[in-house]
Amino acid sequence: MRNLSLLFLLTTFILSCQQGPKHPQAELLSQQSPTAMNPMEIVQYADSIEASIGDLDKAVSLIYSSGEKSFHIEKYSINGKPMVIVKQSGNEGISSFTEKYYFKNDSLVLIRQVASSRKSSNDAVKNERVFIRNNVPFKKDLRFAANQQALAKLPFQEYRNTKLPFTNYADSLIVLNDALEGSNTFEMVFDQYIAAEAGSYVLLKSKLPGGYTANVKVNERDPFIDSLEMDPLVFKDTKLSFKWALKNNEAIYVPVPVKVTSAKGLNR
Secondary structure (H helix, E strand, O other), rough: HHHHHHHHHHHHHHHHHHOOOOHHHHHHHOOOOOOOOOOOHHHHHHHHHHHHHHOOOEOOOOEEEEOOOOEEEEEEEEOEEEEEEEEEEEEOOOEEEEEEEEEEEOEEEEEEEEEEHEEEEHOOOEEEEEEEOEEEEEEEEEEEEEHHHHHHOOOOOOOOOOOOOOOOOHHHHHHHHHHHHHHHHHHHEEEEEEEEHHHEEEEEEOOOOOOOOEEEEEOOOOOOHHHHHHHHHHHOOOEOHHHHHHHHEEOOOEEEEEEEOOOOOEEE
C-alpha cells in the first residue's frame, strides 16, 4: 500500500508539473531510458532518490567483521526494484567509507563514494563519482578537503584520463547482494551465545573457515534466545533464522512474538 501511494504521488507530481512550469525532477521521473541521461540528470535523479528514501522499502545486512574492518549493506527498493544499494565500511574508528550504487530501471547509473580518514589532515575527506552507461563508466570526478564543511564548498574535478579503467560492476553487485542475503561467502552459522552484564550477544561466524564474523546484541529475551543459551551445542555450526535491526551501527536482535513458538524458525 505504501509503494502504491508513493507511485500515485510521483505520478500526480509529474502530471502537475506538465500542466504548469516544467520541473527538472518531473522530466527525470518520466524519462524511461537510463542511456539517455547526462551527468547532470543522473545527479538530479540520485538526489531525488535520496529525498524520498524514507518512503522506500529497506533491507539491511548483518555487520560483517574481518580483523579490524567491518561493513554492512542497506538496500532501498520500490516494488522489488532496487533504487540504491549502500555499503558502509569502517576500520576501528581510523577511517570510514561509504559507497552508494544508484539504479534506473534495473540499470546501474551512478556510484557515489565518500571516504574519510583521521590519518591525513590535508585530504581527510574525499568524494568520488562514477557515471555509468550500459555498465561502462563514461565519466569520473572527485573532490577532497580537510573536512566536510570545506569539501561541500568545492566543485568536482573531472578525471582527465582518456579511458577509464575497466571495472566489473556486475561482480561487485553480486557480492553486495550476497552480503545482504547472507549467502555464499556471507552464509553465517551459530558460534556461541554470550550473556554478560555489559551486554548479551549471539555470535555468528562464516560457514567457510577463516571468513567473516558477525555479532547480534540481545536487549530482549524470548524462547528463541532461551534455547540458544540452554542448548548451544545443539545449534553449533548451524544456520539460524531470526530478525535483526540496525541501530547506532549495531545489529540488534528482534524478539519472536509470544504467539510464535521457540521451535519455529530456529533453522532454515
